[in-house]
Amino acid sequence: MAVTIKDVAKAAGVAPSTVSRVIADHPRISPATKKKVKKAMKEMGYHPNANARGLANRSTQSLGVVLPSSANKALQNPFFPEVLRGISAVAHQLDYSILLSTGEKDEEMLEGVQRMVYANRVDGIILLYSQVNDPILCFLLEKDFPFVVIGKPGERVDEITHVDNDNIRSGKTITNHLIELGHKNIAFIGGSTDLIVTLDRLRGYQLALEEAKLPYLEEYRIHTEFLKSGGRRAVHELFNLSEPPTGLVIADDLMSIGVINMLEESGMLVPEDVSIVSFNNVYLAEVTRPPLTTVDIHIYELGFQAAKCLIDKVQNKLEPAKRIIVPFTIEYRQSAQMIGKR
Amino acid sequence: MAVTIKDVAKAAGVAPSTVSRVIADHPRISPATKKKVKKAMKEMGYHPNANARGLANRSTQSLGVVLPSSANKALQNPFFPEVLRGISAVAHQLDYSILLSTGEKDEEMLEGVQRMVYANRVDGIILLYSQVNDPILCFLLEKDFPFVVIGKPGERVDEITHVDNDNIRSGKTITNHLIELGHKNIAFIGGSTDLIVTLDRLRGYQLALEEAKLPYLEEYRIHTEFLKSGGRRAVHELFNLSEPPTGLVIADDLMSIGVINMLEESGMLVPEDVSIVSFNNVYLAEVTRPPLTTVDIHIYELGFQAAKCLIDKVQNKLEPAKRIIVPFTIEYRQSAQMIGKR
């Protein structure tokens, strides 16, 4: 069996409580005792038991991270490892562990989260996605359990600490780029309308068009799961319109890659025939052909800030709800160019 | 404060120990009592405290999963979410949690793992990578802590439970495909030679060449981090040889995508000028241009099996070391074609 606080206490000739206070760096322990105890700890290779600690002071040192359902391919998006990297950085620094939760079905995911909070496995939770009418979010809200969401919550925005980009503004900005390049027929391709992020980016696209007095057309909007057969058909229809778009705003880099390939399959070139801009600036965006003009949303920073917020909240239950907007930048590359140029 | 076992006991008019035994479905509890207690648990919304449980029977119900260092971009490989999906499936089914560990630096990673095992945070660990001379592996071995590795361990193979593909055979098979297509000059591009998987695939490539009496040349082998500038140069040199390759065996789909783009930048077409085969069959392999002929290694299954093995081992310390070889299949797509055909 592992060495416990009692063993250390005995070895150092003090009481267990004293050892505990040495660990906590309590001011009422004399420097001499501290040194003595620390020496014993080191010699015996003592490490506190996390369970006992958690039990005694009703806290685990761990954060739950909820990934979206693994049923769809969304999980394969490099967004997640990158945001995890950010979370992990602060977790490691502050000695927190990361408990992962996901599931195939929505049902399974809710179960996972409930298990985490009911069993006291985590001190707080980070939601890595945000959709309308989310039962998990409702659950956490109802239980008054500390959590933060990455993205903008679908409801009760002011009560929920969240870390997001200004997706409306970035949508507008990137659409404007296409407009400045002379494009007049600009379509939008995004994922499920249940995702807030899609909605916001679409809204930005709309604002830019309206401001430029360009048409905001129903048939110029496609919402599709990432490249399912249905999505294929939708894109083909888009380009069979009497006035097909010359510019595409696509809500995600990975979708862009799929769309580009579809287009080139049917003989259309990017950017010569159609310009494409998108979002996220994942690693692949830079090495794909053509390299994508895309909004860099600073994924790592999103994770980093979210973890910091959550830990603040965990350590001080009264911490008010915050909104943190991580600034975006635009990476101008080759997927969008002046209209008509070959 | 949450409802405890005592509250339930009081409500049901029994002793706490009885409630505990009801949870464990102990045979010495009468059906009547069981029903009564279960009713009380349900009504009060009782959920056992994981910390207390863990403390009492020295086990957490959780598995540690170690990702490779997040410093390089490897983490962005869709391999990881997919393998996590497999692990998660069995974890969820058997009521285990998943504790994630990663870090920027190697140092940081070791610390993370040590924290997990010293603090008794996990019952066992899955290593999602395998490299030569891994301090983490050594640590686990030395502590005799239950773990399994996905991939083939660099040393003491027989003592370590691992789940792997037969990478030598798959390397040979896929190289043979290129040979059958008439290619005589076949090069190999892989990642770091510290990774066992790279070594094995290279070995398979070598075997195929030797068997076909084709040249196995030093200058036909490139080992490079995924698309760093150094890698770029190496690939250019490869095609400036007096006899440049017409076929490429690339150790990873994502690398293939990068290489294809580099080649087309310099005016070479895939598969018309050079054929490419690679490994993993990540989602992107299917939608990229051209779609990749690649070895499907069944990533999900790797994770699934690894988790099962680990739980077996956790539940029975004497479980012998196993090797599980997940079969591969080959996806024939358009990135490799008969030599000379246009």
Add this chain to the structure above:
DNA sequence: ACCTTCTGATTAAAAGTTTGTTCATCTAAT
């Protein structure tokens, strides 16, 4: 009717910490 055996539940100890309270000692002030 008494003893044995079995059944089903209770009691109490244990797991490894933290933390509020108490106690002993030492210093300094009267």
Add this chain to the structure above:
DNA sequence: ATTAGATGAACAAACTTTTAATCAGAAGGT
């Protein structure tokens, strides 16, 4: 010299559960 106050460490309770040992009562055998 006595006492008040400060300092430093020990004691003991608490956190929630599991489990070995124990006990009470019923059933069965003689």
